[in-house]
Amino acid sequence: MLYSRMAMTFASQLFDFYSTLRPPNNLPAGVEVLYPQQKNEVLTVVKKFLEKYYSDQESRRLIIGINPGRFGAGVTGINFTAPRQLTGALGIVKNIILIKSPGV
Numbered sequence: 001m002l003y004s005r006m007a008m009t010f011a012s013q014l015f016d017f018y019s020t021l022r023p024p025n026n027l028p029a030g031v032e033v034l035y036p037q038q039k040n041e042v043l044t045v046v047k048k049f050l051e052k053y054y055s056d057q058e059s060r061r062l063i064i065g066i067n068p069g070r071f072g073a074g075v076t077g078i079n080f081t082a083p084r085q086l087t088g089a090l091g092i093v094k095n096i097i098l099i100k101s102p103g104v
Helices: 010-019 040-054 083-087
Strands: none
Touching: 010 040
16 A cells, blocks of 8 residues: 555554664674564564554654663564563553563
């Protein structure tokens, strides 16, 4: 489905960008990429997060980063957010998230 940039919400623009990211090729020896977007469960969670908080056309600033370690954004796909925060504080997913990390 084609969207006009003017009609798209910030959530749909972010999801379009995020879901088309691909890891770089030819990484140096010993360097690994956390690529949670390859899992449909992660894309489902990311879409729900974006729709919950960014379904408008307001002007925004986007902060990009990860939660240190492989149990935050490397699992959830959402910057600075571990599975515990998704299910607890944010109330986004309860039975959807199939990815596990310690303390979930």
